Every structure is written in structure tokens, then in C-alpha cells.
Amino acid sequence: MLLLRKTLCVQWHEPPPECMQRTPGSQSGRILPLIPAINSPDLGRLRARLLDDFLRAAWLECCGHLSQFDIRGQNYTENPELDREWGWDNRSNRVALERVVEIGEEFDYEYDFGTTTPLKLKVLDERQGKAKSKKDIRILARNFKPDFRCRKCSQPATLAYVFDYPALLFCKKHAFIHEPEGEGLLPLVNSPRWGDCGYTGPYDEEYLFDEIYTPKQ
Ligand SMILES: [Zn+2]
Numbered sequence: 709m710l711l712l713r714k715t716l717c718v719q720w721h722e723p724p725p726e727c728m729q730r731t732p733g734s735q736s737g738r739i740l741p742l743i744p745a746i747n748s749p750d751l752g753r754l755r756a757r758l759l760d761d762f763l764r765a766a767w768l769e770c771c772g773h774l775s776q777f778d779i780r781g782q783n784y785t786e787n788p789e790l791d792r793e794w795g796w797d798n799r800s801n802r803v804a805l806e807r808v809v810e811i812g813e814e815f816d817y818e819y820d821f822g823t824t825t826p827l828k829l830k831v832l833d834e835r836q837g838k839a840k841s842k843k844d845i846r847i848l849a850r851n852f853k854p855d856f857r858c859r860k861c862s863q864p865a866t867l868a869y870v871f872d873y874p875a876l877l878f879c880k881k882h883a884f885i886h887e888p889e890g891e892g893l894l895p896l897v898n899s900p901r902w903g904d905c906g907y908t909g910p911y912d913e914e915y916l917f918d919e920i921y922t923p924k925q
Pocket residue numbers: 770771772773905906907
């Protein structure tokens with residue numbers, strides 16, 4: 709199965725679409741799709757919960773917030789029994805995706821109901837065959853890191869000052885001139901969650917991908 713965020717998926721050999729190169733710090737930077745394509749050998753075994761684990765590991769996890777899938781208007785969560793006590797008619801995210809989505813279908817996902825990071829997911833295709841990896845999900849392709857630039861010197865930005873909204877982007881030098889104590893500075897990582905809550909990047913180094921696309925001259 710392939711999943712990717714809306715219409716934007718960049719193979720490593722393709723130039724990024726125009727929308728990936730907007731002004732650093734604009735809101736577009738926050739909603740860029742950065743993952744992309746996921747492969748599972750067996751859609752029937754792929755439970756929404758596993759996808760949740762994967763999205764958290766690769767892109768989202770900062771401090772164990774709640775999350776949910778919204779598929780055809782039905783929410784799927786970790787603990788629907790508890791949700792019911794609050795009056796929400798949710799179902800378990802242990803559901804096999806095969807039972808609830810079809811090829812071509814889009815669905816929604818949210819991580820953290822305070823500083824929410826919403827994702828759009830889409831089932832692109834499925835294929836028959838055995839995966840070489842024992843992992844149920846592996847990344848087939850992913851987007852380059854947006855080419856964020858320091859607002860002072862236009863060098864590559866590595867830090868976001870998040871006490872302003874939208875966040876101000878800086879290189880390390882200008883970040884610490886702006887905020888000598890370092891408060892409110894978060895690393896600019898290749899994730900739609902950069903700058904939110906205390907997100908500093910994937911806890912599993914396997915998922916680090918900070919390469920920036922540079923056109924060949
Ligand atoms: Zn958090």
C-alpha cells in the first residue's frame with residue numbers, strides 16, 4: 709500500500725514542486741508534506757494503530773499527545789472506551805485499514821488536540837508480494853526539507869523562534885542574537901510539526917532526513 713499526503717510527493721530524483729520553495733516562515737512551510745510514501749506488504753495486516761506509531765516516530769511525537777484518524781466521518785482512536793465516557797462515539801485504531809479505506813481514498817489524521825498537526829493521507833495503490841524488510845512499514849520516498857532561510861542573512865535557517873507567530877526563522881548566529889538565552893528556539897526539522905509544542909525531530913534516527921534540494925547547475 710502506498711500512502712501520501714495529498715497531491716505532493718517528491719521522489720528523490722525529481723525537483724520539488726514550486727510550492728516547496730515558498731518564502732521561509734510563511735504558513736505554507738508548516739503544511740508541507742514531508743513524507744510521502746509508505747509500503748506495507750499486506751494491507752490486511754496494516755492496522756491504523758501501526759500507521760499512527762509510524763507517523764509519530766517519523767514526524768510527530770513530542771510528548772505523547774493523543775491522536776486520531778478520521779475515515780469517512782468516523783474517528784478511530786487509541787482508547788475508544790474512555791472516549792465513550794466523554795460522549796464520543798469513536799472506534800479502535802486497531803482496525804485493519806483494509807476494512808475501512810479503499811484505493812484512491814483520502815482520510816485525515818490529527819496529532820495533539822491542542823497544538824494540532826493535521827495530516828492528509830491517501831491510499832495510492834496496493835501491490836501483491838513479499839516485502840524484504842520485516843517491518844510492516846517502510847518509506848519508499850520522502851520530501852526534501854524546505855529550503856528555509858534566515859530572516860537576517862538569508863543563509864540556511866536552522867532554528868525557529870516560536871514565541872512569535874508565525875515563527876521567525878534564523879541561522880544559529882542570528883537566533884542567539886535575537887534570543888541570547890535560547891528560550892523559544894526550536895530546531896527546524898523536516899517535519900510538519902516543526903515549531904509546535906516542544907518538537908525537536910524524530911526520536912528514532914532512522915527517520916532523520918534533512919536533505920535540502922539543490923538544483924543542478
Ligand atoms: Zn508536545
